[in-house]
Amino acid sequence: MNSKQNTFLNAWGLKKTRGRIEILNYLKRISTPVDASEIESYLLETKSTPINTATIYRILSILYKKGLVTRFELQEGKFRYELASKPDHHHLICKNCGSIEDISDCNIKALEKDIEKKKKFVVQSHSLEFFGVCPDCSRLERQRLAGR
Amino acid sequence: MNSKQNTFLNAWGLKKTRGRIEILNYLKRISTPVDASEIESYLLETKSTPINTATIYRILSILYKKGLVTRFELQEGKFRYELASKPDHHHLICKNCGSIEDISDCNIKALEKDIEKKKKFVVQSHSLEFFGVCPDCSRLERQRLAGR
DNA sequence: CTAAATGCAAACATTTTGCACGTCG
């Protein structure tokens, strides 16, 4: 299936299937991390044949285990996914509108080195998220207050 | 109920009830963050009358809203809770044994200032977690390899 | 052809909710 696209799937010992290809293509296109149900609705809206919920979870699980996608939680009680090939970065999450913005890496590496030395803890990955109010919501709030 | 303990509950407009007092006392004693079911089992084992699951969630929810406890996710698909009065800190989570260790604050404040300025994003809170292998598990792994 | 992947239904874990009853202040 789809002999030219995502050849690396085979390289990872994974069969190329419609679900995997479409999920990977979707992940390539998104700018903010998505959860399983967003992936499902996207495939439902745009693709001819839907992909089963359990299959989506299984695909995400195997891509995660192979290290092709990253997975994290943003205080929502569910997981979000991104392509692991994205450069190291963190997130700004607006508690008002839910928007998620990336911020690029910020010398966490130094901190990791420090921890490894002081604590003898081998750091494999980290997650850093900032929760607050995004510029748009701040602006609207200011306008709302001013208008009274 | 319990006229001397946790008087601040009243100050926050919350009635002093057995559940709230016992949960707060438990949170004071723990050294690593706990989830709802750990709280429930603890109360079940040690206290005469159990506290209903839904009630535990409702108590945690109101304590969280009032800012008396903090809440976060450690890639487990559930929330963990701590007293908010604990000094600012982060966590080292061992992916092998699941142990959670605190690490004290590490100049994230500077980073926050930077973000507020550059991104116009108002930071209210942050979460920083490191995932990896704890010293104990590293040691056991080394021994296991040496023994072969 | 065979191992791997999927669909379906059912189970599971965590968290939330409606409603009647109980209790703090």
Add this chain to the structure above:
DNA sequence: CGACGTGCAAAATGTTTGCATTTAG
């Protein structure tokens, strides 16, 4: 007494699993 808090049962949400069937290689 009255608003707030709780217990119980049921539901909502996110995720996983067993098993029969399909499909990539």
